[in-house]
Each structure stands twice: as C-alpha cells, then as structure tokens.
Amino acid sequence: MTRKKSAAPAAKENKPKPKPEPVLSATNIVKELGRGAGTVMALKGVDLRLVPGELTLLMGPSGSGKTTLLSILGCIMTPTSGELTVAGTKTAGLSPDELAVLRRDHIGFIFQSYNLFPTLSALENVRIALDVRGQKGYEAARRCEEVLREVGLGHRLRNFPGNLSGGEQQRVAVARAIVSSPSIVLADEPTAALDGENGNAVMELLARIAHEQGRSVLAVTHDPRTLPYADRVVRIEDGLIVGEERRPEGLDAPEITDLTKRRKAHA
Template sequence: MNVLQLKGITKEYQLGKSAVHALRGLDLDVGQGEIVALMGPSGSGKSTLMHILGALDTPTGGTATFEGHDLQQLEERRLVELRGHKVGFVFQTFHLVPTLSAQRNVELPMVFSRIGKRERARRAQELLKRVGLADRAKHKPNELSGGERQRVAIARALANDPPVILADEPTGNLDSETGNSILDLLRRLCEEDGKTVVLVTHDPEAAAIAHRIIRLRDGRVVEETRNV
C-alpha cells in the first residue's frame, strides 16, 4: 500500500519578477515500510518535494495524497494534525529550538499534541535513550555536537510515533562516522518499527540504505533504481 502518492506535481515560486519552476509534473509513490532516497543536484527540487510530502507546503498543480487523503483538500486543522502525528521531520541543520534542553526539544511535538507532562517526559527519555543520548537530556543544543543534535532531532521526529520520517540531508553536516550512525538509526527505524523513510541526500553511501533511489533533475524524476 502506498503511504505517499504524488501525481503530476508542479510547484512554482515567484522570485522577484521571475517565476521559478521547482517541480515540473512529478510522479512518485512511496510504499509503507519503504526507504526511498531522493538524489539530485542542487535546485533539482528535492527539498521542495520533501516539504510537499510533509504538508509544510502546497503544490501549484497535481495531486498529493497521504494515506489516501488529498493534501490540497485537507483543512488547516487536519494539516496541523498530520504534521504533528503522521510525519516526523529531520532537517540538515537540525532545527532544534536553542532555548530548550534536548529533552524539552523532544517533548515539543507532544506539547502541541496535548500529551500529559509525565507521559511526555517518559517518552522523551525513552527516545533519547534509544538514540544514545540518555545522559545528554538536560543539555541545550549549543552544548551538543553535530551528531548529537541530529540524534535529538531524530528523537523529536519520533516523539508522536509517526508512520513516516522525512529526512532532508540528515548527514549533510556530519562527519562520515557520525553520519553512518545516523543512517544506521534510520535503517533500524524502518526495519524494526516499520516506519516509512524518505531521505534526501547527495551521498551515495547514504542512499545505499534505501530500497529505491529516485534521481531528480529540473523538477522531474529522471531515474529510479532499486537496491538489491
């Protein structure tokens, strides 16, 4: 069953007086429990695609469905719910709230989901333990290394136990050893928890954990390969 389905997706931006065509009629299906790597040069539309998949942005044309629901037809309240419960985002630059400790950052999605304080703390500690940061829970992001921050971001993405993880160049700012441990973590999320992972990367090594590799160029899918 396809969790994510895109058909003829287009996205145009207005940059000053000129229009930028970020996506030009893109089709993509992502099945449940699948790891899909999106690759392509800068400006090929990878991040824009991720934002549309995660309901952070709306396409200009085409149809995007999430678990069968047309994202363009969903009202704002349902989109907020989808961002909070169905999708976990991991960003290249971590995007942690600097004023909050690692644990409070992990708790953040649960705060907006109105989960009780005690339950939140229990789940946050459990997730931090799972990503190997149980002893760094009280540290603020500026007291953590890049790898640690990304692991906090992964723990946060898992806070509400969403079925889909969208990781936008999660190893882009990390050394190869740390990057590998992050990739291993994402792989295990798919294998052990049955999560669907969509991964944007430039790195062939990162793409190697994916079941399928989709190559984009100029806002279109130009190649699709399946890892054996």
C-alpha cells in the same frame, strides 16, 4: 512510471512479496515558484509513492527541486497542481491549520541544521513534539526518555544543544521526529552537516526506523555515503524524477535497475 519497472527485476529474482499500501502518494505534482515573468517551474509533474518499512533516498543536484518536493510531501508547501494523499487524506483544499494537523499526526521531520530549540534541553526538545500534539505529563516525559535512549542519548537528556556534538544534535532531531510514532519521516540532508562517523550513525538510525519500526523514511541527500543504507534511490533533475534504483534483497548497496528519462519524454 519508473518505480514499476525498477521493481520488476528484483521481483523476478526474489520471492514475490505482498505489495504494501503507500502511506504517501504524490501524482503529477507541479510547483511554480515566483510570479509573472520570474516564474520558475520547480517541479514539472512528479509521481512518487512511499511505502512503510522502506528508506528512500531522494537524490539530485542543487536546484533540481528536491527540497521543494520534500516541502510538498511534508504538507508544508502546497503544489500548484497535482494530487497528494497522506495517510489516506487528500491534501487539496486543506487550510494551513488542517495541513498542520496532518503533519502533526502523520509526519516527522529531520532538518539539515537540526532546528533544535537552543533554550531547551535534549529531553525538552523531544517533549515539545508531543506537547504540540497535546500529549503532556509523566507518560509523555517517559516516552521521550525512552526514544532518546533508543537513539543512544540516554546519558544526554538534560544537555542543551550547545553542549551536544553535531551528531548528537541530529540524533535529538531524529528522536523528536519519531517520538510521536509518525508513519512518515522526512529528512532534509540529514548527514550534510556531519562527519563520516556521525553521518553513518544517523543513517543507521534512519534505516532502523524504517525497517524495525515499519515507517516510511524519505531522505533528501546528495551524500553518496548514504547510499548503502537505502532501499530505494529516487533521482530528480530539473523538477522531474529521472530515475529510480531499488536495492535487490541481499545486496548492500542499491543497484541501478532502471533510468527513465522523463525529461526526454517531456521534451
């Protein structure tokens, strides 16, 4: 597995740290889409582990299976085969409602198009994430305000998405994703719709969430501007993890340390 090999050089150069337990573990994930002759194998046996305190980028060309993998890791889609464990719970055999509970309790989502509710204010958009968890009332409202201030939107609480810039909307989405303190944050192309400045601001925010709050953040992206913020870059091609790069401590950008041609191995 690439992960072990890529981690090794960094470990040699730096003082060894205790290895954190993964909060999400995917083993040999296969996903077939469609039926019959039109079946497409979107994922062909993916292994991936996410640990707390790390911002991981999942990069790859269009159609490589990034979003499918993200959907499976987020318990939104179920794999055709393979094993997924989220916060110690194996997802195999869980009903859609049980998967929803798993998402609710452990996963925060950030979407490319923000997916904010246009009829709700910034504060209400964040509150709804707590409301679906049954957290209501003053405490919930106070918590939402606090998180919106953390992402720099303390002055925009009552504004509706239509009155916010793209960057501000994505920050509301980030606040919505983290307000319930999930252990995993999954982001789908978080900077794709943003200009450079706003994209950097959002990536800084995600890196802070990973490093300061100890969450595991996985961002699907093909935006090279995001690389400086990553602790780890996982590359996917044609439904396979083809490489993993880990940033050695002290470096600003990830350095390619290993590329395992899983596709060749499969061939």
